[in-house]
Amino acid sequence: MSDNPQTRAFLEHVEAREAELGEQDGQLRSRIAELTAPLGELDAEGENLRITRKTLLSIPAPAAADEPSGPDVPDHPAYQQFLAVFADAATPLRARDLCRALDLPIVPKNTEDIRSS
Numbered sequence: 001m002s003d004n005p006q007t008r009a010f011l012e013h014v015e016a017r018e019a020e021l022g023e024q025d026g027q028l029r030s031r032i033a034e035l036t037a038p039l040g041e042l043d044a045e046g047e048n049l050r051i052t053r054k055t056l057l058s059i060p061a062p063a064a065a066d067e068p069s070g071p072d073v074p075d076h077p078a079y080q081q082f083l084a085v086f087a088d089a090a091t092p093l094r095a096r097d098l099c100r101a102l103d104l105p106i107v108p109k110n111t112e113d114i115r116s117s
Contacts, residue, residue, distance in 0.1 A: 081102055082114075085101040085102065089101075095111040095112075095114040095115045096111055099111060
């Protein structure tokens, strides 16, 4: 070092400031490292979301599914009457009960026809 007291004091001040700056540099670099990892995770998640959006938008919309059709119901008025009687009944019906509900005579021909329907 120099023999000049003013130069020596100035050099000591410069060295102290360099040490201070080195400490601040280390602290800032440490904070940068702490923030870099979460920032990388956020970037990766954002990229995954962009890819997901792009993928979803590129998938064609599914074709409208036809509703499953129910069983074919005959249009005959007698069949519609049968269905109306069954819909109104609170308990299971026998062929004889159905004949009564439809105002048919209770004869074997009618009960057999109803059973076969």
